[in-house]
Structure formats: C-alpha cells, structure tokens
Amino acid sequence: xxxxxxxxxxxxxxxxxxxxxxxxxxxxxxxxxxxxxxxxxxxxxxxxxxxxxxxxxxxxxxxxxxxxxxxxxxxxxxxxxxxxxxxxxxxxxxxxxxxxxxxxxxxxxxxxxxxxxxxxxxxxxxxxxxxxxxxxxxxxxxxxxxxxxxxxxxxxxxxxxxxxxxxxxxxxxxxxxxxxxxxxxxxxxxxxxxxxxxxxxxxxxxxxxxxxxxxxxxxxxxxxxxxxxxxxxxxxxxxxxxxxxxxxxxxxxxxxxxxxxxxxxxxxxxxxxxxxxxxxxxxxxxxxxxxxxxx
Amino acid sequence: xxxxxxxxxxxxxxxxxxxxxxxxxxxxxxxxxxxxxxxxxxxxxxxxxxxxxxxxxxxxxxxxxxxxxxxxxxxxxxxxxxxxxxxxxxxxxxxxxxxxxxxxxxxxxxxxxxxxxxxxxxxxxxxxxxxxxxxxxxxxxxxxxxxxxxxxxxxxxxxxxxxxxxxxxxxxxxxxxxxxxxxxxxxxxxxxxxxxxxxxxxxxxxxxxxxxxxxxxxxxxxxxxxxxxxxxxxxxxxxxxxxxxxxxxxxxxxxxxxxxxxxxxxxxxxxxxxxxxxxxxxxxxxxxxxxxxxxxxxxxxxxxxxxxxxxxxxxxxxxxxx
Numbered sequence: 352x353x354x355x356x357x358x359x360x361x362x363x364x365x366x367x368x369x370x371x372x373x374x375x376x377x378x379x380x381x382x383x384x385x386x387x388x389x390x391x392x393x394x395x396x397x398x399x400x401x402x403x404x405x406x407x408x409x410x411x412x413x414x415x416x417x418x419x420x421x422x423x424x425x426x427x428x429x430x431x432x433x434x435x436x437x438x439x440x441x442x443x444x445x446x447x448x449x450x451x452x453x454x455x456x457x458x459x460x461x462x463x464x465x466x467x468x469x470x471x472x473x474x475x476x477x478x479x480x481x482x483x484x485x486x487x488x489x490x491x492x493x494x495x496x497x498x499x500x501x502x503x504x505x506x507x508x509x510x511x512x513x514x515x516x517x518x519x520x521x522x523x524x525x526x527x528x529x530x531x532x533x534x535x536x537x538x539x540x541x542x543x544x545x546x547x548x549x550x551x552x553x554x555x556x557x558x559x560x561x562x563x564x565x566x567x568x569x570x571x572x573x574x575x576x577x578x579x580x581x582x583x584x585x586x587x588x589x590x591x592x593x594x595x596x597x598x599x600x601x602x603x604x605x606x607x608x609x610x611x612x613x614x615x616x617x618x619x620x621x622x623x624x625x626x627x628x629x630x631x632x633x634x635x636x637x638x639x640x641x642x643x644x645x646x
Numbered sequence: 647x648x649x650x651x652x653x654x655x656x657x658x659x660x661x662x663x664x665x666x667x668x669x670x671x672x673x674x675x676x677x678x679x680x681x682x683x684x685x686x687x688x689x690x691x692x693x694x695x696x697x698x699x700x701x702x703x704x705x706x707x708x709x710x711x712x713x714x715x716x717x718x719x720x721x722x723x724x725x726x727x728x729x730x731x732x733x734x735x736x737x738x739x740x741x742x743x744x745x746x747x748x749x750x751x752x753x754x755x756x757x758x759x760x761x762x763x764x765x766x767x768x769x770x771x772x773x774x775x776x777x778x779x780x781x782x783x784x785x786x787x788x789x790x791x792x793x794x795x796x797x798x799x800x801x802x803x804x805x806x807x808x809x810x811x812x813x814x815x816x817x818x819x820x821x822x823x824x825x826x827x828x829x830x831x832x833x834x835x836x837x838x839x840x841x842x843x844x845x846x847x848x849x850x851x852x853x854x855x856x857x858x859x860x861x862x863x864x865x866x867x868x869x870x871x872x873x874x875x876x877x878x879x880x881x882x883x884x885x886x887x888x889x890x891x892x893x894x895x896x897x898x899x900x901x902x903x904x905x906x907x908x909x910x911x912x913x914x915x916x917x918x919x920x921x922x923x924x925x926x927x928x929x930x931x932x933x934x935x936x937x938x939x940x941x942x943x944x945x946x947x948x949x950x951x952x953x954x955x956x957x958x959x960x961x962x963x964x965x966x967x968x
Contacts, residue, residue, distance in 0.1 A: 388766075394766045394769070394770065442946065442950065445950060446949070449953075451765060451766050452712050452765075452766075452769075453949050453953065455712065455714075455766060455769055456902065456906065456945055456948075456949050457945065457946055457949040457950070459899060459902075459942075459945060460941075460942040460943070460944070460945025460946040460949065461942060461945075461946060462942070463899065463938050463939070463941050463942030463945065464938075464939050464942035464943060464946070465942075466938060467935050467936065467937070467938030467939035467940075467941075467942060468939055470935040470938065471934065471935040471936060471939070579895070583773055583774060583777045583895065584774075584777075586770040586773055586774055587770070587774040587777075589770065590763070590767055590770050590771055590774065620785065623781050624778050624781050624782065627774050627775065627777065627778035627781075628778070630771070630774055631759055631775075634759050634762050634763065634771065635759070635762070638762040638763055
C-alpha cells in the first residue's frame, strides 16, 4: 500500500472504482436519453423511474419466482422495455405534433405515478439484492481491492455502450434510424415504417435504463426513489455532453463518474454537487455542450 | 364593411375586458369571505401557492420558458425570511423583503446561466440548478438541514399589527398576494409583456426586429423568481416553518401541475389550479403515497385531454379572456 497526494491508494482507487460504476450508469442512462431524444424529440423524464423499475423487477423476480441475476439481466430489459412500448403507443405517439414541452410534462407525470406505486407497496426504505454467487469476492491488486461484481459492471456496461454505438453508427438498421432522425417524412417515402421504428427505439432506450437498474440492484439498495435521485444528475450529464452524439454521451458519462469519484476523495462535501458545478462551467464556456451540435 | 368589423372588434374587446373584470371581482369577493368559511391557514396556504403559480406562469405562459426548478426560489426565499425573522429578530415585513431579495439574486444568477440554452435544455438546466441548491440546503447550517427552521416568529407588522392573530395575518397575506397578482397582470399587458409574448411566438423574428431577447428573458426570469420568492417568504411566516420540502424538486413539479391544471398563459388559471391542488392534497392526505400517483395521473390527463386547463377551457367556452 502506498499514498498519492497524502491519500492511501486503497481509498483513492476505491473511490475511483465507485466513480467508474456511477459513470457506467450515467453513460447507459444518458445514452438511452440521447437515442430517445433523437427519434421522438422528447426528453424522457420517466427514464429514472424505468431504471428503478429495472432494479425492482429484478428484485421481484428473485424474491417471488426465484429467477436469478443472470436470467434477470435478459428478462428485465425485455419486460420493462415492453412497458415502454405500451407507454409510447398509448401516450407519446399522440404528442408528436405538439411542443416537446408536453412530452416532458407527460413523462414527468408518468414518473410520479410509477414512483408513487412502488413507494406505496415497498415504502421508501431500500431492499437488499445479493451479488450473484459467481461474482462474489474480489481480487487484491496490491494497490487496491477489486470486488469482482464491480469489475463486471464496468466491463459489461462498457460493452453494452459500445455495442449500442456500433449498432447505431455502423449497421444498416442504425442508418435507417439516423436517417429517420434527420428527415422522417423522406425515410417513410422509401417504404420504412418510421412509427414502428420510433416505438422500438423508445422500447430500446427504456430497456437500457432497466438494464442499468438490474446492474445497480446489488450495489445500491433497491428503493423507489433511486430513479429520481439519479435522473437529475443524468440530465446535468446530458446538458454537459450535448445530445448530438452517441459516443459523446458515453464518454461524458464515464468521465463525469470518475470526476465525481475523485471529488469524493479530495473534497467530500462537494462530491454530490460537483457535476452540477461542471454543468454551470460548461454552460458559461461552451453553451452547446461538449459534443453538442448548435443549440 | 370596415365599420362593422371595427364594431365587432370593439365589442369583443369590451367583452374580453368585462370578462376579466367580473372574474377579478368574483375572485376578490371569494377571498374576502373565505377565512370566515374555511380554515384561514388553509386559505393562506392556497394564496401563497396561487402567487407561486402565477409567478411561474409568467415564464411558462408568456415567455414559453419551462422552469423545472422554481422550488429553488420559493424554498430559499422561505429559508432566508425565516432566518431573518428568527435569528435576526427582524419585523415580518423586513423578513419578507429579505426573502424576496434573496430570490431575486438567485433568479439573476440562475437565469443568466439557464437562458444560455433553449427549450428542453432550459428545463433540464433549471432542474439541475435547483437540485444543486437542494443539496446545499441539506448541508449548510443556516437551513437547519433535516429539521428546517422551526417556530419562526410572525412578529408585529410595522411594529403595530400582531400577526399572531389569524385574521390579521390573513389580511396581510391577502393584500400582498393581490397586489402581486395585479403587478403580474400589469406586466403581461405592458409593452414589455408584449415583447415577451413575441419571444414566445417566434424568438428569431423578435431578434431580427431588434429586440435583445436574452435581456428580456433574463428580466422575465428574475421577475418570476422574485415573485416566487415573495410567495415562499409569506409561506414561511404563515406556517412559521421553512423546510427541505420547499426546495425539493417535487415542489417544482407541484407548481407546474397547478399552472397546468388551471391553464397555462391565463390570468386566473394558476390561482384556480393552486386552490384545486392544495385542496386535493388536503383532503387526500390520508391516502399517503397515492397522492403522488394521483398527481401524476392528473399530469397525464391534462396533457392528453385538456391542455388549456380548466380556466382556459372555460374561457374558450364563454369566448372571453380569463
């Protein structure tokens, strides 16, 4: 063990790791927000609630049906994504021609409904969710202790982010998606079912949020307000990064997580406000955001 | 032809004015009678929220800016007013002035940052700024953290009127709120207000006409924050309490809900909306967390079915401006 700037390496790298974990959730969530915003022109306020649903559904599957973490990792995003598709068909599809403000208000209302229902049945205290057996324990790397589960979360979310980036930027389906973002009318004229694409995009974004929720369940307690706590930070992340670029969203998410981790070591009081402070600085220097296209 | 058209326009104008006049008289009469029929504290709470919602409506209804962080101004004004009255022992009118001035200052700083982005980003920035100041409120000594500032003395207004008397307090709140509502009405009907509406309709065109829209937007933001702060300061005196609830994002959501239910961009809508939501929360309090669900459902219902709000729908049905 050694010290860096007077801080024991275990503490420093431990917080850095936690920062990376937070960063992976910021990246997954802001990625979903950016994809949804691109297609629907709506800021999905329900995103936090859907992340919370992901964690809760995983908890419920384990508790009531005995379905384990690995299965939950696949089932939960599909289930929660399906509720997203229902929401899009029932509500969001009706708002297409209106001011984006109404989308924000509607999804805000939905977030309140979802959080209220879970609070009503599960109270506001957290529920524990055990780390799966295969990922128990950890390795001592000499300068820090690396819990296996945390390493898994970082690697897996990075992989999911990169696959998403690849799917959108480098595949045929992704090119339809990008084209429909630019000019839906023209893309429809080519015989592509844009409304279906929109619905599936929303479902996919929601699924990403739910996946983040499943991964978060063993790290944080599963609680009804976990969504509203994180979504406001993610909004700040989105403002900092700008929503123009997929890779931008991923990079900003991870970077800000690390910055938050560092702040926790050196200025613990400022750790939960640092992202907002960065947002203010970025707005003053580069109003369009780091990766934004115009305003 | 021209004459009949003019005459029709004039009739419509008279009808519009008389609609507003009648509504104002009805509202003031109800508010004067209210404390004899209902609990004065309940009506005072609704009045504070009515002012809060009207201040918010100044932005969303007339400039088209959606602030998701108005609890910042409401709550921090409430803290400073409570602190001034309790720790500094100031008279209530001074405490209210200090709270309101705090909100004005915060509005200036927050507004200058937030107006750097438009539309949906503006909403996210205001929300983030408010969350930052919520986390600050959770930590600093002045706010009392989880406990808030309790037992705030109401004191004697101008050293003469004892506000511990419920009716005196009510009269004070009523006069201040009505004066502020009248001020808002005058603002939106002034040349300044016309420019704000022009920015709402088409910002680029306003810029090309030579208006420095950023300054107008900032001015409107500061006015809105200041009046929200006035509402927060009054609330601190009415309940003799300033707490974290007032700076939390749910408070920002509530004021949006009130304005939306009443009618965005209507004069009386936010007042009606505030009374409806405050009454609803009062009667539904035993339902606990379901209140959150009901609020959410009202949001969804408003957006999907009546976007003009109750007063907006009424006004279009009666074909008057309300």
